Amino acid sequence: MKNCNFKLLVWRQKGPQEPGKMVAYTVNDISPDMSFLEMMDLLNEDLIKKGEDPIAIDSDCREGICGTCGLVIQGLAHGSKQKTCTCQIYMRDFKDGETITVEPFRSSAFPIIKDLVVNRSALDRIISKGGYVANNIGGAPDANAMPISKETAELALDASSCIGCGACVAACPNSSAALFTGAKISQYAHLPQGSPDRKKRVLEMAQQMDKEGFGNCSNHGECEAVCPQGIKISHIAKMRREFFKASLL
Amino acid sequence: MIYNTIPEGTPLNGKVPAGPIEKKWQSHKASIKLVSPANKKKYTVLVVGSGLAGASAAAALGELGYNVKVFCIHDSPRRAHSIAAQGGINAAKNYPNDNDSVWRLFSDTLKGGDFRAREGNVYRLAELSMAIIDQCVAQGVPFAREYGGFLANRSFGGALVSRTFYARGQTGQQLLLGAYGSLMRQANTGKVQIFPKREMLDLVVGEGKAKGIVVRNLENGQIESYSGHAVIVATGGYSNLYFLSTNAKNCNASAIWRCHRRGAYFANPCFVQIHPTCIPVHGDYQSKLTLMSESLRNDGRMWVPKKQDDKRPPNEIPEEERDYFLERKYPTYGNLVPRDVASRNAKTVCDEGKGVGDTKRAVYLDLSDSLKKFGLKYIEEQYGNLFEMYQRITGEDPYRVPVMKIYPALHYTMGGLWVDYNLMSNIPGLFVLGEANFSDHGANRLGASALMQGLCDGYFVIPYTIGDYLAQTGAGKLSIESTEFKQAEKEIQESVQKLVGKKGKKTVLELHRELGLLMWNQVGMGRNQKSLQTALEGIPQLQKEFQENLIVSGDANHWNKDLESALRLWDYMELAELVSLDALNRAESCGGHFREESQTEEGEALRQDEKFQYVSAWEYQGQGKTPILHKEPLEFEYLKPIKRSYK
Ligand SMILES: Cc1cc2nc3c(=O)[nH]c(=O)nc-3n(C[C@H](O)[C@H](O)[C@H](O)COP(=O)(O)OP(=O)(O)OC[C@H]3O[C@@H](n4cnc5c(N)ncnc54)[C@H](O)[C@@H]3O)c2cc1C
Numbered sequence: 001m002k003n004c005n006f007k008l009l010v011w012r013q014k015g016p017q018e019p020g021k022m023v024a025y026t027v028n029d030i031s032p033d034m035s036f037l038e039m040m041d042l043l044n045e046d047l048i049k050k051g052e053d054p055i056a057i058d059s060d061c062r063e064g065i066c067g068t069c070g071l072v073i074q075g076l077a078h079g080s081k082q083k084t085c086t087c088q089i090y091m092r093d094f095k096d097g098e099t100i101t102v103e104p105f106r107s108s109a110f111p112i113i114k115d116l117v118v119n120r121s122a123l124d125r126i127i128s129k130g131g132y133v134a135n136n137i138g139g140a141p142d143a144n145a146m147p148i149s150k151e152t153a154e155l156a157l158d159a160s161s162c163i164g165c166g167a168c169v170a171a172c173p174n175s176s177a178a179l180f181t182g183a184k185i186s187q188y189a190h191l192p193q194g195s196p197d198r199k200k201r202v203l204e205m206a207q208q209m210d211k212e213g214f215g216n217c218s219n220h221g222e223c224e225a226v227c228p229q230g231i232k233i234s235h236i237a238k239m240r241r242e243f244f245k246a247s248l249l
Numbered sequence: 250m251i252y253n254t255i256p257e258g259t260p261l262n263g264k265v266p267a268g269p270i271e272k273k274w275q276s277h278k279a280s281i282k283l284v285s286p287a288n289k290k291k292y293t294v295l296v297v298g299s300g301l302a303g304a305s306a307a308a309a310l311g312e313l314g315y316n317v318k319v320f321c322i323h324d325s326p327r328r329a330h331s332i333a334a335q336g337g338i339n340a341a342k343n344y345p346n347d348n349d350s351v352w353r354l355f356s357d358t359l360k361g362g363d364f365r366a367r368e369g370n371v372y373r374l375a376e377l378s379m380a381i382i383d384q385c386v387a388q389g390v391p392f393a394r395e396y397g398g399f400l401a402n403r404s405f406g407g408a409l410v411s412r413t414f415y416a417r418g419q420t421g422q423q424l425l426l427g428a429y430g431s432l433m434r435q436a437n438t439g440k441v442q443i444f445p446k447r448e449m450l451d452l453v454v455g456e457g458k459a460k461g462i463v464v465r466n467l468e469n470g471q472i473e474s475y476s477g478h479a480v481i482v483a484t485g486g487y488s489n490l491y492f493l494s495t496n497a498k499n500c501n502a503s504a505i506w507r508c509h510r511r512g513a514y515f516a517n518p519c520f521v522q523i524h525p526t527c528i529p530v531h532g533d534y535q536s537k538l539t540l541m542s543e544s545l546r547n548d549g550r551m552w553v554p555k556k557q558d559d560k561r562p563p564n565e566i567p568e569e570e571r572d573y574f575l576e577r578k579y580p581t582y583g584n585l586v587p588r589d590v591a592s593r594n595a596k597t598v599c600d601e602g603k604g605v606g607d608t609k610r611a612v613y614l615d616l617s618d619s620l621k622k623f624g625l626k627y628i629e630e631q632y633g634n635l636f637e638m639y640q641r642i643t644g645e646d647p648y649r650v651p652v653m654k655i656y657p658a659l660h661y662t663m664g665g666l667w668v669d670y671n672l673m674s675n676i677p678g679l680f681v682l683g684e685a686n687f688s689d690h691g692a693n694r695l696g697a698s699a700l701m702q703g704l705c706d707g708y709f710v711i712p713y714t715i716g717d718y719l720a721q722t723g724a725g726k727l728s729i730e731s732t733e734f735k736q737a738e739k740e741i742q743e744s745v746q747k748l749v750g751k752k753g754k755k756t757v758l759e760l761h762r763e764l765g766l767l768m769w770n771q772v773g774m775g776r777n778q779k780s781l782q783t784a785l786e787g788i789p790q791l792q793k794e795f796q797e798n799l800i801v802s803g804d805a806n807h808w809n810k811d812l813e814s815a816l817r818l819w820d821y822m823e824l825a826e827l828v829s830l831d832a833l834n835r836a837e838s839c840g841g842h843f844r845e846e847s848q849t850e851e852g853e854a855l856r857q858d859e860k861f862q863y864v865s866a867w868e869y870q871g872q873g874k875t876p877i878l879h880k881e882p883l884e885f886e887y888l889k890p891i892k893r894s895y896k
Contacts, residue, residue, distance in 0.1 A: 031534070035536070058810075060498050062497070062537050063333055065419065066323075066330070066333060066497060088641045117808055127327075127430065135387055137709075140386070144342075146386075148398050149394070153391045156391040191389050193387060
């Protein structure tokens with residue numbers, strides 16, 4: 001494959017309180033084997049050399065597991081490739097000459113820090129309300145004392161594969177964090193270790209979700225469509241059942 | 250820096266307790282001091298880093314009742330680089346009934362590290378390994394299980410037993426989310442306060458003790474000081490010194506390097522690990538390398554064509570024209586030799602012109618036999634996410650042709666700040682945990698042992714040993730008004746001011762690539778006196794380039810990744826000299842440190858115990874000045890150093 005040229009339309013915003021706008025850039029001679037973020041690195045190198053302000057982007061592992069990166073590319077959180085994180089997108093997936101729009105993960109619960117970087121600490125605060133088993137370190141029984149079926153362990157792992165990127169929130173028309181929260185609740189609802197705090201967990205995490213300004217889930221399913229880990233909305237259903245049980249009983 | 254004569258300082262003592270090896274930790278715990286439950290709340294402990302080591306330590310200390318402040322670079326503690334660990338975590342549980350034991354895990358680790366680690370520390374690690382698995386399962390970490398509901402194990406390099414616990418190819422993620430959960434639980438109680446997007450840029454030392462840290466707020470550029478009764482640094486490894494590595498982009502050496510500049514000794518800097526199975530380099534713009542977990546060597550076979558320059562695709566090369574070089578040379582361990590051995594052999598066959606792919610710097614990792622034998626479902630379950638990752642990056646589908654191209658890459662650093670048995674550095678009150686310290690892996694780390702060490706340090710060692718220090722120093726009043734704090738803040742402000750808006754021609758990225766390439770070529774898988782001298786002469790030129798010709802984007806009061814990277818790059822440039830100097834001084838081969846002058850007739854690493862059975866701990870003397878070498882002699886009472894053989 002030959003090298004390609006692209007036009008980029010990128011969201012620029014200097015700080016949290018300042019207004020933002022889309023700005024056009026061109027990038028030329030891009031190898032198809034380059035990752036999307038490497039292409040952005042190259043653009044930033046160019047801007048730095050020209051004495052212009054480089055575009056703020058955050059990324060870390062570049063393997064799709066840390067959840068740091070996260071851009072809305074062509075209007076879709078993490079781009080159009082399914083089950084793929086922004087850092088795992090390669091330029092071979094775009095057409096020569098294509099115009100590509102690049103925006104941050106938008107939600108009122110994710111204030112913009114600069115350009116494409118947002119503050120997602122609301123997600124940490126949801127976890128702090130119960131996204132764990134409330135036991136202290138030390139004194140745990142032998143790991144094999146409590147057999148757990150392979151299926152159950154796999155289901156729990158599906159749920160806990162969430163990388164906390166926030167794409168589900170960015171994709172949701174209501175800015176709901178139900179998939180993120182539901183996945184964590186579902187992980188522990190499947191496991192016997194999660195049982196003792198089951199009610200408290202779901203009630204407090206759901207309450208925090210509301211408090212942070214995330215919207216309600218109205219079953220659009222956009223979250224599942226963009227989730228880089230392929231986490232299913234059935235976990236939201238699981239959360240709802242947990243919530244009803246906890247509120248009724 | 251003058252490197253032909255190295256000044257030697259006083260020898261160091263690791264303070265490993267006396268007594269039989271299996272009683273050392275127990276008797277040590279019984280003899281160290283305690284802080285009473287009522288007094289714990291009078292102490293503040295600063296924890297820098299929220300990876301497995303930092304998060305587990307902070308959660309444990311919060312639960313005990315200490316006030317804890319946690320700092321990390323990321324926007325959330327859950328994003329620490331531990332999240333990316335793939336393959337698994339070791340523990341001597343002996344669940345498979347294959348004759349594993351604490352002794353075997355201890356001896357495999359010590360031997361794997363080529364007898365350059367402390368016996369007492371390694372034994373403690375093996376001893377505590379089981380409790381880690383119990384703890385993680387109690388937290389709800391969904392490890393892989395067998396159909397009966399019990400935990401599953403797999404094999405990793407350097408061992409003849411199956412002792413690695415795993416969660417698909419995302420073990421680090423699951424373990425870190427467990428530790429992060431415990432941490433957030435403490436954050437909810439208020440015992441732990443979390444400071445994300447803070448980069449530690451200095452350690453404050455007063456009256457000979459660690460008093461606190463100075464950080465830069467990455468969001469708004471503010472310089473902030475924090476004081477505590479003890480400081481724990483758990484900031485991970487320094488592989489990114491080589492630019493291309495399997496580490497995340499934000500992994501850095503700055504926190505430990507700045508502790509070093511304030512007096513903390515840096516131990517065995519030249520012990521870096523080059524991992525055999527990574528996706529090969531392709532193109533000049535590449536920003537990082539991706540690991541293909543060692544677990545693939547359970548079912549994969551490494552080979553190259555017997556003929557040089559063989560252009561046929563792998564599936565057209567008949568069996569008898571393939572060289573399964575590891576199986577040929579090491580019939581006992583085969584594809585499961587330790588990493589350093591596998592990497593070196595991959596390099597050798599490529600040097601012989603048998604490498605594959607466009608660049609000829611790659612070998613095959615072949616899962617065809619296993620796919621035939623165990624079927625697609627098994628391979629999917631074991632390696633599904635690795636196969637997907639390979640396809641995304643290379644555009645080739647390993648499910649179609651299950652032969653991947655791989656090549657060694659920088660992955661882990663065994664070296665780090667020197668610590669004693671209590672995990673305290675030579676600066677009282679400064680503790681160092683996880684990959685940031687040098688403690689347990691000697692000259693080569695075995696797979697699945699870093700996660701074990703990080704959690705061992707954080708969950709089960711530091712909660713005990715820090716009490717001993719705190720009980721002795723007392724809960725004095727904390728303040729950030731001392732001249733030491735003010736001086737450190739001023740120095741950071743000045744260094745930031747000097748960098749922002751620097752108007753040279755070379756970007757930080759360009760210069761970092763140059764440094765990385767120099768180090769990879771001269772201080773990489775094979776090192777010799779000449780290559781090391783080349784590095785030691787080349788680095789100052791890059792430093793000069795940094796000072797005179799760097800361009801940095803100019804805004805110190807907003808998010809500025811370029812400035813962050815520039816600050817880190819200078820620290821790498823100083824550390825690179827120390828790595829090279831240490832490699833030059835250690836004129837033996839051991840583990841991942843292969844001095845070409847010191848090898849056996851078969852080309853294996855040749856240790857020189859009479860001369861080098863010690864830990865090198867370096868004391869900083871100022872920029873460009875030759876550091877002082879302190880030696881900690883290593884004694885082996887229980888496992889006598891033998892020639893490492895995996896044949
Ligand atoms: C791709 C990959 C796969 C791996 N797979 C395995 C495996 O299967 N099994 C295994 O045992 N090991 C594995 N390892 C090694 C293992 O993951 C690491 O050694 C280990 O996780 C390090 O943990 P840590 O807590 O010491 O540091 P990290 O997890 O790196 O955490 C460092 C923390 O310090 C913070 N920090 C860093 N610098 C600063 C600073 N200046 N100021 C403030 N905060 C700072 C970071 O934000 C982060 O929170 C793997 C490593 C890699 C790269």
